[in-house]
Amino acid sequence: MGTGERTRQPRWEIADVLARSDLTQLLDELATPATRSIRGRRWHCPMPDHDDQHASVTMHTDHRGHERWRCWSGDNTHRGDAIDLIVATQRVNRADAIAWLANRAGMIPDQPLPPARRKPQRAGPSVVPLDPSVVRYVHACEKILWGHTGAPVRDWLHARGFDDDLLRANHVGADPGRAMMSRRRGLPHGHSLAATFPALDPEGNVQYVQARYLEPIGSDKYDNPAGSLGSNPRLAWTRTPDGRTTAGVLLVTEGIPDALTAAGAGYAAVGILGSQAPDDRVADVLVRHAGSSGRTLVAVVDADSAGRAWGDRLVGLLERRNQPLDVVEPPEGLDLNGWAMQDSRWTSASGSELLRPIAPALARVEHFAT
Numbered sequence: 476m477g478t479g480e481r482t483r484q485p486r487w488e489i490a491d492v493l494a495r496s497d498l499t500q501l502l503d504e505l506a507t508p509a510t511r512s513i514r515g516r517r518w519h520c521p522m523p524d525h526d527d528q529h530a531s532v533t534m535h536t537d538h539r540g541h542e543r544w545r546c547w548s549g550d551n552t553h554r555g556d557a558i559d560l561i562v563a564t565q566r567v568n569r570a571d572a573i574a575w576l577a578n579r580a581g582m583i584p585d586q587p588l589p590p591a592r593r594k595p596q597r598a599g600p601s602v603v604p605l606d607p608s609v610v611r612y613v614h615a616c617e618k619i620l621w622g623h624t625g626a627p628v629r630d631w632l633h634a635r636g637f638d639d640d641l642l643r644a645n646h647v648g649a650d651p652g653r654a655m656m657s658r659r660r661g662l663p664h665g666h667s668l669a670a671t672f673p674a675l676d677p678e679g680n681v682q683y684v685q686a687r688y689l690e691p692i693g694s695d696k697y698d699n700p701a702g703s704l705g706s707n708p709r710l711a712w713t714r715t716p717d718g719r720t721t722a723g724v725l726l727v728t729e730g731i732p733d734a735l736t737a738a739g740a741g742y743a744a745v746g747i748l749g750s751q752a753p754d755d756r757v758a759d760v761l762v763r764h765a766g767s768s769g770r771t772l773v774a775v776v777d778a779d780s781a782g783r784a785w786g787d788r789l790v791g792l793l794e795r796r797n798q799p800l801d802v803v804e805p806p807e808g809l810d811l812n813g814w815a816m817q818d819s820r821w822t823s824a825s826g827s828e829l830l831r832p833i834a835p836a837l838a839r840v841e842h843f844a845t
């Protein structure tokens with residue numbers, strides 16, 4: 476029976492197959508994962524013809540809820556969904572790739588479908604209010620920074636171009652580690668000495684904190700409080716040492732240290748926090764701020780493919796809101812902090828000398844004004 480019959484390729488619904496495929500897991504297996512970066516997961520490009528040294532691939536869920544990957548190296552064909560990933564890595568055609576995924580998901584012809592994977596819900600922002608223990612932690616660390624125990628952290632911060640006035644204005648601190656300072660569960664773990672960077676609200680109140688280990692174990696440089704102690708506000712506002720800022724611009728950076736570099740040079744600056752790409756919530760706040768302050772938004776991106784991708788994403792979010800965004804890129808391979816360490820105009824000169832590194836953006840600001 477049936478010996479002469481050709482085996483028919485089962486025809487699966489693509490949506491059924493994709494609903495049962497986990498792109499993150501597939502990328503982990505079929506592309507090489509990079510170490511976890513502050514921007515979130517990245518992988519080396521799975522395309523066989525791309526020797527990707529930089530882990531240029533990121534993943535996102537599109538507006539229809541489909542998981543997609545993209546290589547940011549500049550080749551726009553290096554992208555797609557789980558099926559495209561299988562085609563690229565298993566050197567099979569599309570039909571076979573769908574069958575490959577269906578088989579992996581345990582889908583058997585003429586049998587009921589296995590349950591679809593529960594994808595992470597895009598839950599509405601349920602904001603957890605800040606636990607007072609986080610503020611106490613920030614102030615305890617701030618005190619420690621200026622004492623004997625804080626000396627190595629002060630040295631580390633000074634080496635990054637942060638002077639004492641800037642550190643004080645932004646309540647930066649030193650976590651001496653849990654051996655020296657006990658803390659409640661959920662605060663940064665404190666496996667070793669760390670600098671603490673509070674995220675301030677626009678009025679200067681502490682709304683969150685990130686601990687940055689001086690000697691990270693593995694690739695986790697930053698340690699955040701547990702979600703139960705407060706929601707990550709995604710935006711960290713900074714203070715300039717004298718409270719005055721260069722008129723006309725708000726610099727938007729990736730992370731708090733770059734925002735502090737900008738603040739140290741006299742700019743109003745906000746750092747975007749997070750292991751995810753900037754999102755609608757971040758964009759809405761920036762647009763509101765630009766509207767109420769009349770400042771032009773200038774993003775300073777890291778000069779690498781991931782930094783540019785981050786900038787592109789922010790430009791897109793703001794474009795949809797009719798909000799222009801200038802993007803300034805440091806010399807190749809540098810972030811703003813690294814740039815400032817190389818270009819003394821950011822840290823040592825005064826007045827208009829400081830404006831020159833972002834003169835193109837400022838020139839556009841003047842152009843807008845006329």
Ligand SMILES: [Zn+2]
Nearest residue numbers: 520525546553
């Ligand atoms: Zn690629």
